[in-house]
Amino acid sequence: MDHTNDVQHIARVVLGPADPGYDEEVAGFQTGFRHRPELVVGAADADEVRRAVTYAAGRGLTVSVQATGHGLPGASDGGLLITTRRMDGVRIDPAARTARIDAGVRWAQVVAAASPHGLAPLSGSSPGVGAVSYVLGGGIGLLGRRFGYASDHVRALEVVTADGELRRLTARGPDGDLWRALLGGGNAVRLGVVTAMEIDLFPVAALYGGYVRYGEESVETAVRAYLEWTRGVPDEMTSGLAVMSYPDAPGLPEHLRGRYVATVSVAYSGDGAAGARLVAPLRAAAPVLEDTLRELSYAENATVYAEPDQPHAYYGDNAMVRGLDAETAVRVVKATGPGQPVWSVTQISHLGGALGRSGGGGLDSVPHRSAAYAVRMLSVLTPDTGVARVRALHREVFALLGEQVLGRAGNFSFGGGDEVEGLHDTTLSAALSQTKRRYDPTAVF
Ligand SMILES: Cc1cc2nc3c(=O)[nH]c(=O)nc-3n(C[C@H](O)[C@H](O)[C@H](O)COP(=O)(O)OP(=O)(O)OC[C@H]3O[C@@H](n4cnc5c(N)ncnc54)[C@H](O)[C@@H]3O)c2cc1C
CATH class of the missing domain: 3.30.465.10 (Uridine Diphospho-n-acetylenolpyruvylglucosamine Reductase; domain 3)
Structure with missing residues (x-):
């Protein structure tokens, strides 16, 4: 479709694949998948969004949206992409x-x-x-x-x-x-x-938080100790365990290069001294490779999980589970440990507390509130590890969770991660489909 004469009224930034700046405009944090729209509109405000949607709907173009590209569920091919990074108030x-x-x-x-x-x-x-x-x-x-x-x-x-x-x-x-x-x-x-x-x-101005990290000889002990520890902590304590092998790559801290490690990250929003007492069993569980736990301001919260901030290629999926016993958790972690052809991080996030109660008077579509843990897998995509191989591994690992699986969380599927089958709550799915038909009958989005 030729848009040349039609689009200038939509927004200041409207680009097609042949225009300079198109690649930068569609780029995001996820580099394994990229939207390739027929048109990208760099919206500066709600009016530009309205004009872009109206233009697309009138010409039968599907509309996708991208802010940072962290959560790209699957890349669009064709259609119109609205990027929102200029809407930053x-x-x-x-x-x-x-x-x-x-x-x-x-x-x-x-x-x-x-x-x-x-x-x-x-x-x-x-x-x-x-x-x-x-x-x-x-x-x-x-x-x-x-x-x-x-x-x-x-x-x-x-x-x-x-x-x-x-x-x-x-x-x-x-x-x-x-x-x-x-x-x-x-x-x-x-x-x-x-x-x-x-x-x-x-x-909340401050946290007691950070992480405690264990070396390869203690990964299994750490998994068991973490699960046991989560069963007794108050709601002010939110935490997660991540198990991964670091590549032997230059640029990484020397003590992590080539190491298989377990890391427990915690954020406690109560008093600092109480936080220190609460994490004592984690510190005592096994020899500690690294310990960053301390009182910190909320503004320093990025240091709790210390996640990579450089764009890369990844595929991720998750399972929300009603419970998780130590044997199963260890099997899950082993299935993604050293020697695997796919480089993966396996995470166990402790849920429950207020996450189990609807704060919005039931007026929401948050699935699987009764989940006690979220088990997440994130695998790095390289030219050698195609998506099919990664999906197969994820399917194998989530199958280990068996009957405990309630479904998936909305946020932790990356790169078309739709392989955890039959897990959506059917009542919720039906209600969402009805709303979709009412507000978007021709599937513009
Ligand atoms: C490193 C990392 C850490 C994360 N940590 C957490 C975490 O701690 N807790 C958690 O809950 N989630 C977490 N997530 C998941 C994250 O919240 C989701 O992936 C989220 O969708 C990312 O939003 P985005 O705008 O950054 O990404 P984008 O890829 O820009 O957006 C993701 C999708 O959201 C939709 N979308 C974007 N903007 C709009 C809009 N304005 N209106 C309607 N739809 C829109 C689009 O369908 C888009 O494809 C994490 C993800 C990553 C990669």
Whole structure:
């Protein structure tokens, strides 16, 4: 389709594949998959989003959205891509304890704006992740067990639907079904482009947190000790275990090169001395390779999980489980340990606490709240490890969890990770499909 004469009214930045700047505009954190749209619109505000959606709907082009590209579920080929990185406004209301965030804002920006007021958002392990999409997918953050899913704490949101209308939604306002479907089901169901959100902030200025890391000889002990430890911690303690082999690559710290390690990351939002007492069993569980646990300001939260911040190619999926015994956890970890042809990180995130209770009065689509843990796998894609091989490994590993699997979390599938079969709750799926048919009958999104 030739768009040359039609598109200049949409936005200042509208590019086709032959235009300079196209590759940079569609690029994101995920380098293994890239959108290849017929047109990319670099939206600066909600009006440009509306015009882009109206243009696409009128010409039968499907619309995709990208903020940072961390969560690319599967790349689009053709159609129109709206990038939101220019929509980067954050406004804090310290008295109301809220933040208004635009579509392209990353958590780092919200944290930086909120922390001078002694406030924190329900952000996650990586400050580079886009806040809006994270919230739409539920959002399991560093304060999750204390305050619940990020999507439980949205005051209002603004969304451009397939008819090109900008709707302002609240929990008890009109379009309640859309509100409900967006919060928790939002980035997977694709109901529109959320242009801004008002979210709650919490009076958390400091954490006791960081990580404790164990070497290869203690990985199994660490897995067992971690699971045992999670059974007794209060809701102010949110944590996760990651097991991985570091490549023997230059640039990595010497003590990690080529090592197979287990790392327990914790974020405790109570008193520091109590935090230190609570983590004592982790420190005593096995010889410790590295220990960064300390009191830190919430603004330093990126150091808790210390995740890579450079774009790379990866495939990820997850299973939410009602329970996890130590034998099964050890089998899962062993299946992804050294000697495997696919380089993977296996993570076990402790859920429960407020994550198990609906904070939004039941008006949300967060799946599998009763899950006690999320088991996640993330594999690095290289030219030698194609997606098919990685998917096969993931399928094998998730099968080890058997009957304990409830389904998947909205946020932890990367690169078309749709291989954990039959796990969506059927009642929820039916409700979401009905809402999709109502607001996007011709599947513009
Ligand atoms: C390193 C890393 C760490 C993470 N840590 C956590 C964590 O601790 N907790 C957690 O819950 N999740 C976590 N995630 C998952 C993350 O929250 C999701 O992948 C999220 O979708 C990423 O949003 P994004 O804007 O950064 O990515 P994008 O790839 O830009 O967006 C992901 C998808 O969301 C949809 N979308 C984006 N913007 C909009 C919009 N404005 N309106 C409607 N739909 C939109 C699109 O379908 C898009 O494909 C992590 C992911 C990574 C890669």
